[in-house]
Amino acid sequence: MRRLIAALLLCGASTVHAGAQKYEPMSASVRAALHKAVSDSRPAVSSFKTPLEAADWLGEMSRRLEKRIPNREYRIDLLRSAHYEATRAGLDPQLVLGLMQVESGFRKYAVSSAGARGYMQVMPFWVKVIGLPDDSLFDLRTNLRYGCTILRHYLDIEKGDLFRALGRYNGSLGKAEYPNMVRAAWQNQWGYDKPASLAKAER
Numbered sequence: 001m002r003r004l005i006a007a008l009l010l011c012g013a014s015t016v017h018a019g020a021q022k023y024e025p026m027s028a029s030v031r032a033a034l035h036k037a038v039s040d041s042r043p044a045v046s047s048f049k050t051p052l053e054a055a056d057w058l059g060e061m062s063r064r065l066e067k068r069i070p071n072r073e074y075r076i077d078l079l080r081s082a083h084y085e086a087t088r089a090g091l092d093p094q095l096v097l098g099l100m101q102v103e104s105g106f107r108k109y110a111v112s113s114a115g116a117r118g119y120m121q122v123m124p125f126w127v128k129v130i131g132l133p134d135d136s137l138f139d140l141r142t143n144l145r146y147g148c149t150i151l152r153h154y155l156d157i158e159k160g161d162l163f164r165a166l167g168r169y170n171g172s173l174g175k176a177e178y179p180n181m182v183r184a185a186w187q188n189q190w191g192y193d194k195p196a197s198l199a200k201a202e203r
Helices: 002-011 028-039 051-065 072-088 093-104 125-130 140-157 162-170 177-189 196-201
Strands: none
Touching: 028 125, 028 140, 051 072, 051 093, 072 093, 072 140, 093 140, 093 162, 093 177, 125 140, 140 162, 162 177
């Protein structure tokens, strides 16, 4: 299994393992909460604690993402958006980057055989269930907002069990391949330890 995961991660840009979230009936209160989460129109603010943290994280992640997204301005915008939406949803930003790598290979217009769309491969039914009619899942921020909100929802359902939450996200609940691939991408390609000098400066 480890060799398979390593080989698939090396193929990264061309190997996409998008599945399909499955519609599950939910209470009106849960639907309302999810709708509120994806419809929040407040202007985005920095999700970084300090400008130094932003510069270090964005610089490091930008270097790793450069081969996949050569345009620096767009690459930084994607990374800022991913960090903001992940933090807003209570998720590790590096986990979200790992999920994006496995789900779409960082392809904005990726569409799976099941119809999942965009960077985080969100199924269109979510727009009808919790969104607004004009929401486009190919829009960068919209896709990340939905994807992070959905993963947070699954984590809540599974009481923090990431393995099961990732299985739900991919439509492969109970199977190990997808959660293992996301974990491997997260830890091996997007792991981030704040430099000691930066941590000291923030005290």
